[in-house]
Structures are given as C-alpha cells and as structure tokens.
Amino acid sequence: MSLQHYLADCHEQLGDKNRRAMLMTHVVCGYPSFEDNWQALEVMQEFGVELVELQFPFSEPSADGPLFVKANQSAIDAGVHVADCFAFMRKVSNHFSFKVIMMGYYNTVFKTGSDSFLKQLKEAGGEAFILPDLPVDEAGELHSAAAQYGLDPILLMTPTNTDERLQQLANAARGFIYTVARKGVTGSSTDMNQDLAEFIKRCRQHTDLPLAVGFGVSKKSDIDFIGEHADIAVIGTAALQAWEQGGAVKLREFFTQLTQS
Amino acid sequence: MSLQHYLADCHEQLGDKNRRAMLMTHVVCGYPSFEDNWQALEVMQEFGVELVELQFPFSEPSADGPLFVKANQSAIDAGVHVADCFAFMRKVSNHFSFKVIMMGYYNTVFKTGSDSFLKQLKEAGGEAFILPDLPVDEAGELHSAAAQYGLDPILLMTPTNTDERLQQLANAARGFIYTVARKGVTGSSTDMNQDLAEFIKRCRQHTDLPLAVGFGVSKKSDIDFIGEHADIAVIGTAALQAWEQGGAVKLREFFTQLTQS
Amino acid sequence: MDLFDFENGREGYYGEYGGTFLPEILHTTIEQLKTEFRKAKQDPAFWQEFVSLMQSYSGRPTPVSPLPNLSAKLGGAQIYIKREDLNHTGSHKINNVMGQGLLVKRMGKSRVIAETGAGQHGYATATMAARFGFESKIYMGAVDVARQRPNVFWMENMGSEVVPVTDGQQTLKDAINECLRDWVTNMDNTHYVLGTACGPHPFPEMVSWFQSIIGHEAREQILTAAGKLPDRIYACVGGGSNAIGIFQGFMEDTEVELIGCEAGGFGPGQGNHAARLAYKDASVGVAQGMKTYFLQNDDGNMLETHSVAAGLDYIGVNPILVNLWEKNRVRFEAVTDQEVTEALKLSMRLEGVIPALESAHGFAQAIKEATQMQPNEVILINMSGRGDKDIFTIADALDDQHWKQFISEKAAGYRGGES
C-alpha cells in the first residue's frame, strides 16, 4: 500500500471524533540512545501516531534548530553510523504499526550512494525520505530511482515559494507534502494564524496530496488548527524537549495534553 | 690671570717630577648631593687637581654615558636647579684653589639666556664652559659675549675631524682644548695607543693651547700617556665610580693609584 | 576558457561540482540573488563602480612586489608577490565584501550576516557594513572567537554583533551553518555575505567575479615588472577565493602553471590537516550548499580539520577549482604548519613582509619549488593578507617567550585594576 493510500485510510479511520489531524513525530537516531528512541517510539505508538521520521544524524544540520543540532552532534559523537540507523529502522518498522520515514541531509544519501541508500531504506521498511537540503531541481535522478523502489520523496513547500514553484514542487512530490509553517529552523514555536491558513490554502491549490504542517507544533491548539486546515501535524522539537525533561513519563504527559479531546 | 696662563703656570710648577699630566676632574652638581660633591672636591683638592668641571644637570644628556646620565637624572629628580649650581659654584670657587669650569648642555645656557648665564657664571667664579652639543658653527654670538666676560669657551677636538675642521676649532678655542680620545660617550675605558698619540699630534699642529684628553681616563698609565703626549688628563666617570663605591675613602684610593709615582 | 559559460546547461556547475543545495525556503531568495547578480555582471557600470570604490576606499590596485633577496637566497626563479595585504582591512576578503555590499544596496536590503573563520572576512564585512550603513551580525566559531579576539574586537567596534557559535567543531563550517539558519529566518531584509568562493551557486561565481580583480591587475603588473608572464602562480586555498581570484587573470595563458596550496597541518592522515585535494583524505559530497570535495568520513559526516591558519581550516573547497584540478589546469599541493612557519620567518627576515599564515602557505610551496627552477623563470605568489593581525597565533606558532611574558604582565595589570 502506498504512503498516500495509507494516509487516506488513516484519515478515514480517524473520522472527526478524537482529533483533527494525523500525527507525524520525529526521533534523532541514537539520541540520547537507541534505547531511549525505542521507549519514545512506544509512547508515540500508544498515542497512535501515523508517521515517524527517523533522523539520520549529520554533522552539518544547517536546517535544524539548536535542540536537533545538539542531538545530531551527540549521536555522531556517540558513534552512531548510517548502518546503525538502518538496523534500527528495520527493528522499528517490524515492530510498530506507524509508518517510518527517513529524514536527514542529502550528503548521507550521496555519500552512501543513492542506489545503495534507497535499497537499504527499502529493506529497512522505510516508506519515504525527507531531505531538506536537496532542492527539487537537483533531485531528478534520486526521485526516479526512488520511484523504482516504491519510496516517496517528501518535499517541502514554504511560505516564500511562488505559485509557479509550488506547482513544480507538487509535480515532483509523492506521499504527502511537508508544508513549512514559517521561516526559520526547527524549534521555536509558531503562531498558527490566518497567514498560515492562507499559505496552506495556496499549497492545497497545487496538490491533492495530504499536507503535513511542521515547525514549532507543540500545543493542542496547533493540532486543532492543523486538523482544520491541513492533514498531518509534525511534532518535532516539542517531543524531544519533553523526553529530555523526563523520559517516557514527560513524553506521555506531552502527548496527553496534545491529543486530549 | 687667564685660564691659559694659569695652566702654563701650573705646568711649570709641576715640572716633570710628580706626574706627567695636569688633572681635570668632574662632578655632577647635586649628585649624589651637594654635600657629597663638596667632600669629593676636598679629596680632589688634596691630590692637587688643577681644574674641575661642574656639570649642570640636564634632562637630555645625549653625549654622556650611562653613569653620568643617571647622575644628571637623579640630580634633577632631587630638585637641583641652575640657580643651585651657580650658588654651589660660587662656594667652590671661593673655597678651593683649583679653577672651576662649567660643563653642561647648551639648552641650559640658551634657556637661561646667554648674557644672564655668562654673567652668573662669571659671578660664581667660573673660568670657562664646555658645551658638548654646541658646535662652533652655532657658537659665534655666545663666544663673543663670553669674551667680554673673560670667560673661555672650551672646544672639543675629535678623531673624526678633518684638519680643516681642527683649524676652525683651534681658531675659536680659548683656555685649552678638550681632545676626545675616542668615539662614543663618556664612561667606558679607552685604549691609550699610537692612534691616540697621532690624533693628539694632529691637534697640536693646529693650536698652542694646552690639550686635555678625556673619555675613559682611569689608570695611572693613562695619566702617564697623557703626560707624555698632551697636557691635561680629564678624569670623569672613573672618579664618580669610585665615589659611588665608597665615598671619600674610595675616591682617595682611586686618586692615590692614579697619581702614585 | 570562460569558467562561467555553463555550456553543459547546468547553471552553477563546474564539471560535476557546484550546484545549489539549500532549503526550499531560500529558493526565492537565491533566485532573486542570481537575477540581481546576473544583471550586475552584465552591467559594465556596476563593475566600474566596484573598481572605483576599491580604488578610493581600499587602495587598489595593490602592487606586485619583487622579492629580490628571497630569490637570490634560493638561487632559482625570480619571486614576485601580489600585495593583497595592502588592501584596507589587510586581505583580499575586502574585494568580495565590497562587491557584495554594492549588490545588497541594489537589492534594497538593510542587514548583512557573515560567517568568519580567521576573522578576516568578518572584519571586512563589519567594515563594509559600517561603510554602507547596514545592520550586521557576524557568526564565528567559538574556538575561532577565542583564537582571533583582535578581529572580534574590531568587528564589535565597527558596530557588528559577533555571535560565537558553539555547535559542532565551533569553527568556520559551523559558522556557515549558523548563517544559513539566520538566513532562512531573515531573508527578507538580510543578505548572507558568504566569504569565500564556496556555498550554493551563485556564490562561487559571484565571489570569484569580485576576486578576479586580483588576477586582472596582476597579469598586467607582472608583465611590466618581470617582462614576461609568470611560469608558476601560487595561492593558498581555504575556501578558494583568493586562488580563483588571481588564477582568473591567467586562465587563457596555458603556459602559466597554477598551484593551489592547501593546509597540510601536521601532515597526511584524517583529522591532521585541511587538504581536500592535495592529500587523499577527502571525497566528493554535498554540504554547505554545494557539491565538492569534503573531508568527511564514510557516513558523509565531516572530519575534524587542523591548520595553523584558521582561514584555511575548512572542510570543503571551491568547486571551480576542483574542476580545474580534474582538468589538470590547477595543481594542488599541501604545506605543513612547520613549513609555513619557516616560510614566514624567511619572508620577514629577508624582505620585511609579514604574510598572513594563510598566505604563507603559498610562500612555503613557492620556496620549495623555486630552488629547482631557473633564474630566468618567474614565480608569482598571491599574498592574500598580512600577518600582523595574527599576532597571537604567530606568536604562539613561534613560541615567543617575550610575548607570553608581555601577555602575563598585561593580565596581571588588569587584575590589579589598572588598565
């Protein structure tokens, strides 16, 4: 089943009752440790997240905010390699019911070799990949190869894009689209407002794919907003912050407030 | 009696028996104190020096070596003024039998005003002045004025001078001539050798005035050498060094070795 | 050979290298920059404005000086140096920065950001910002802030905010990441003044263009001074801007050998140096906005690098130079810290010139090769900057005891409350 169909199914099952948006969460592979990751994923599973990004740590995470930068760096310092990330992904995709997406920077793919990387990703049970520093103009070959493996490239749409560009992105996108709620890097909170709603509407005009909204999602009201205007809420930094504050307990608290009805 | 006649008389009295050269010694006014100066002069008197230079301390004693530089500086720091030097000179010239010569830098004269300076010098019983930084070319007016007061400008002849220049110096010189035994500043010892003898001979060709030899005179053999080739041995740094080592006692020892027969 | 005709149809690519690898949110910004840059490049009045600004403000043309004593001592080729050290702010970095300043004015932006490693580029940017009246923020690895405090002092006094970057290795590459983070947030009013011929297109082309002023001047000057073209030209390569700057004057002169001199640090071996091409420790990757050779491990994560010269201590390299290297148009060599220190001493003693530690890499390689050349051959070295602002680093490199004592006494004075 394709990612897009999976999400359509999820959406249908969800109905309108419990919560308004599907959820995509994020862990940085090996930070603080793979054991921590696993426990965090168990909590996420409890709360029924539909998608999880596993970030492959990179030494130059220039699109990330301070918390993820530190997480990337710590994981590398702790000796986390690409092979470890794939091994972990395989365990995760075998065990959990949510779908797993690789997130990282293009050099990880490039250096591993596109084909080798995609093959391993497929074998590890990944569904898609998000590479924020690989613009669509540079991604042609990778996307074709991915298609052969049935892997979806997740593209980002941003408030600064022209309509023309949004259309170009839509044409290349598969699975779903990651709409960036604001300028800046991951981390600080976003004001979910009319501007954002209009930006999402602009995106919607170019694609039928589900729309995820990311960057700074941290509150119940954010989820409600995204449920109303888009499809998937991306929860990144806020969850890691909770984990750092108190592991599974705090993370559970965080998801409880986020998903309470 | 003019300085030149005084020296001729002294020379005659000396004969050839006790020592070969007349002596000119040096004190820096007010260093270490006027009392020390006085005691030093008493010792010098004991040993029958014919001439004494009283150096008026100057802040920029660029022709002096380290010991005199320090002495000049200390005297100024201790508050020695030009007026104090004249007052001291008057006392000295009243009390002692040697003749007194002002030594210093031209700015002391210039700043006091030439006429005022010469007048005070005369009144203080000075016979002459030595201003090592006032070249003969710049000294015309001062020398004329000095002549009116019966004061002698003591000029320096140096080994670097041409014959022409030596003649020019000889023409302007009065009293005696200070021949500089070597390049450099006061202080370190001089090798009294054939070169020096020849230089003195060159000077002699230009003048009948008594010739003093200065810069680094410190040993009996120097005095002998000077006695043989010139007229007056100038004892500067070496005597001050003795004084600094042990006051009147050491100074007396110094002169004893210098003048023993 | 026009380096920038992109005849293969891939704008911003030099052979396999270059490109624009940036977050989508910067797409519009970078397109706008490309457009403005293209317009400026096609407008002869713009270049004229640039040249006359550099003349009146920075003292261009900088001269080419012969080094007769060094040449005589080595007994080989006649050595000349192009004097980028005589620029205002003391290095070639000002060429690029003033050029970008003019572009910023055209784009109507009011704020600039810049990364800096050695501090020279930050210093130049702070200067430019003061002169153009821009708000400015300089990102600098915390390690570099510590080793280049004098530059920080001047940047701050010229009104720039200097932000120490504590991520990663806390050096140049991390400062670049931090600039990108600022830029994705503030692109509306902010231009990122990249300091070397690296990063996403159009930066390599743009920086190269502004720095080509070095090569154009130098060609004419060396012809006058030496009566012939140089046989070899040496330039240190950090990001590669001063090298491509001087090389561009001689691209058509195929008989002129071009030599890029990288930071050999302690010598070969991962982590010991910052030589991307001369040693065998780097491989092709994509980071910091571009595809080029990087000092990276098998996972594509960047290695630690080392050089006595902060300005050469960088993981990546100018993609244009990589292409020229593959085409055998530019030879790459690495010079160790120790060779650099020796070259520095020689040039101070024999010629009274103090190259920056970066530039001294070019001197060192030239010195090695000059002895094997003939007295009728000519060497030109790009003296990209002056060393006197590196006093702390150079004093440490020379292990100068007087200096250490002076610093200790100064510190004691501060503790005692005097200033």
Place this chain on the structure above:
Amino acid sequence: MDLFDFENGREGYYGEYGGTFLPEILHTTIEQLKTEFRKAKQDPAFWQEFVSLMQSYSGRPTPVSPLPNLSAKLGGAQIYIKREDLNHTGSHKINNVMGQGLLVKRMGKSRVIAETGAGQHGYATATMAARFGFESKIYMGAVDVARQRPNVFWMENMGSEVVPVTDGQQTLKDAINECLRDWVTNMDNTHYVLGTACGPHPFPEMVSWFQSIIGHEAREQILTAAGKLPDRIYACVGGGSNAIGIFQGFMEDTEVELIGCEAGGFGPGQGNHAARLAYKDASVGVAQGMKTYFLQNDDGNMLETHSVAAGLDYIGVNPILVNLWEKNRVRFEAVTDQEVTEALKLSMRLEGVIPALESAHGFAQAIKEATQMQPNEVILINMSGRGDKDIFTIADALDDQHWKQFISEKAAGYRGGES
C-alpha cells in the same frame, strides 16, 4: 614658497628654528650626510627610484577616500582622508624610512639605528633594514616597549635588535638620546634613521622631502575627488613629519588652511599633554640636535608629557612647522585624549576606518570644525596610520572588558603551559 631655500644664508634654519646641534664627533658624519642628501635631492633619478620603490613595495600612491557618512552626520564640510594607513607597515613612517634606506645604500653603510615611540617608525625601520639587508638596532623607551609590545615582536622577527631605554622618562626623547649615543660610537658604518622631521639639520629637511610624496599625491587626488582644493587640511603633529608631508603639497595654495593637531592629553597644564604650540606651556630651546619649541621648565629641562597616542608624546616639534606657525601659514590646535577616543569611535562606526590614535587627533579636530563649515567646503585629513596595531592601547582607551578577559585567559593558558 620654497621652504628649503635658506635664503637668509643660514642652512638648516627656518626662521629662528632648526640648526645642527650635535657633538663635534659627528661633525664629519653629518657633513657627509648633508652632501649625500644634497646630491640625491638634486638627482631626479633618485626621486624616481624612491617613487617606484614606494609604488612596488608600499602600494603608493595611497588613495584619498571620501567619508560621506561622517560628512552627512556632521552636516558641514565634505570630509576626505589621505590613506597613509594603507602603506606597507601601516603608516606614513615607511616613506621616510625607505627614502633614508636608499641614501644609506648610496653612502655604503651597512647598519642602521632608529628611535621609536609608538613603534611605527621602528617597525618601518626594521622592515626597511630587512629589505635592504642592513644590520639594525631599534631604541625604544622601556615604557613604550611595554605599551607597544606587538611592534616589538614584529621588529624582532624582522631581525632587528630592540633595545629598551631605561633612562629619563623612558619614552621617545630618551630613545633619541640613546640613538645619538650609539651614533657617536658607530658612525663609520652606521646611519641614524631619524623618524620624524626633527633633530639636527639635514633631518628635518630630509624627512620632509621624503614625506612630501604625501602632499604631492594628495593635491592631485583631492582635485579629482572633490573637484576643488580643500578648504582645510588637518594633520596630527608628533615630531611633525606627516603634517609637513601633506602640507608641502599645498604650500603655494594660500587659500588652503593648514591645521596641525597636537596631543592635548588631559588638557592644558604642564605635564598633562604634548602640545608645544597650541597650548602655552612650551618655549624655545635647543635639544635633540635642534632649536625649536620644547615642553621644558625654566632650567631648560624637559617636562613630562602625556598623550594617549605614543607617537605624539614628544617634547619637541618640527622647526619648519614652528616657522610656518609664526608666519600664520599653519594653525595649531590641541585635541584631548577624550576627544580622540570619540573621533575614533565615530570613524569606526560610520566609515569602517580605524585611524591610529595619532591620526585620530586630526580626525577629532576636523570633526569639531566641520560642523561650522558649509557643505560646499572640503576638508582633507591625513590619516597617517592605521589603528589596528594599537589594539592594546585602543582596547585600554575604550576600557574593553571582553579584551581584558581575553588577555587574562590567554595569560592563564600560558601559565598552564599550553600555547
């Protein structure tokens, strides 16, 4: 007006000032110098050699830069600066030094000595000595050695011996005395490279001649840049070499007002400053080889002086300038330390230029006067040197806490054995 025709028949005199007041032992040496200098001055090839050396080695001509932001902010005259800071070694001192170097070569001497206060002249002399292959010794007041260690570091590294002078006030004047002492000993093979337009004739004339390159360039440049002659020219006056250097370009232009800016230090009052003419604390005297105004007491002994700028902290002044002052051709003003610091801050912030503390005296006086001038009037300031080598002094003057912390950490690092 030819300053050097000595029509009154007294060679080396400017009105009542100047002359040659040296120990007899130097008579022959100074005569020989006068002769060689006279020959050189009458030989157009010599000046040509000088100019081309300065072009290829020091980057001359240095530009004239407009300061549009400062001018706009002050709302008065249009301000321009002559960029002597862009010279090799960072100040105008190199002009004089390279010129004397050429003379030394002509005289066949092999050793040079020099005094230095701010360190700039010593630095330039060490550079020249390295370049010409002369042995060299630099005398520097011990107080100045302590406050200008970076310059000492470079001098030593260029092969000069730096001798701290512990006599007197341990500053510039004492270093001059010490040079004279060395010279009376070693005149056979040694030339004394005096650093400013002071001392015995022919030094004031000689130094002025070499420095006149500033004024000759500047006149042409300001005409091009501003379209007219400047209404006023400001130059700081230590010994007076940069001032007489720029003024000489405009001697015939009687409509151009020339303003010498002295070190006002803490303000008027003996011992508080180094203003010989602008304040009333100096009088005529004879010292350091010349007759001129000195800061001295009634006994003719020199006073303590003070300035934030070591290079202006001097008891005497160029006799040529004194004569021009008496003739009302040059106006003298004094600028206090505090005004200087403010001017420095303004020029850094608004224009990205860092004048040496010495040069900042000219800036400060111009800033004071510009506001009362009309926008169609033009000011030219001689920026005699760059401030970045004064970092220790400037950081202290600005009481920079980061800097103090940096120095303390650096010192702690040295104590800990790291370097």
